Amino acid sequence: TINILLVGDSGVGKTSLILTLVSEEFTKDVPARVEQIIIPPEVTPEYVATSITDYCAKEQSEDQLIQEIHRADVICIVYAVDDYSTLQSASDRWIPLLHMVLGNEHTTPVVLVGNKSDLVTDSTIDDVNDLMRAHREIETCVECSAKTLRNISELFYYAQKAVLHPTAPLYQ
């Protein structure tokens, strides 16, 4: 089983993303956190059983978060494309936390997920590229919208792929 963990600031849409993936429709009223969801291999792009774990600071302790980080095969750091501070948190809070928990040379791939792409027309890719150059553990990036379903399947496909087909380390 591939364990996908979603982290990121409160309100960026982690729970919405998970529920949208599972139900293929957007619901405005979502709980603060959903229980771990297991997706059977038949319905995943790479035919591998996949679990998705939500994180919510209001419902979980820092210790529980650290445990989930250890258990994850890939970590999606979610930000909201309409709120720059949540992207800033990726480099100020979330990436340093992964280093602290897993070590500076950790090999758990990270996917940077910009949610709420329905709210803006500009891409955040320039800032994201700077971040990706600074942090080699970021495998890839994607902008999506839980509301319009844009790039939702792709997001989970990229996360699976980061585990199953990791990029070779680059020594140029």
Add this chain to the structure above:
Amino acid sequence: TINILLVGDSGVGKTSLILTLVSEEFTKDVPARVEQIIIPPEVTPEYVATSITDYCAKEQSEDQLIQEIHRADVICIVYAVDDYSTLQSASDRWIPLLHMVLGNEHTTPVVLVGNKSDLVTDSTIDDVNDLMRAHREIETCVECSAKTLRNISELFYYAQKAVLHPTAPLYQ
């Protein structure tokens, strides 16, 4: 220099994608084909000089196409998400052509690009996943729109990445 070649059926939007990337705006009247464009390293996500080559069946011979395929470091097969036959062509015409030109075990990565995402709400990812499972040379996939600029920078980032950070071959 990384050479990116765009192929795909006529009318899927290859020339529009290239011009949108370069000018950061969509123009309705595009020529059938644009000359090779060189992008300086400073403005590319991975800081590598990149050239983009357009292909147009109306203006080029099959021999010229074969030459371009040999010169390419990564090949984007473009289809239109609102026209299933153009995705069908990816597996019926374009991938077999690459095998014929480069050999069955070729290592030139392919990015599958679904353009005109502004015209549909559904994702083509299910069909694309089938294709990707059947053809391991497809590194990744992306849906984009030259018209709304959605995922345009990402497309060229994924193409660069397919060359610079190819996924390791998987032997499970």
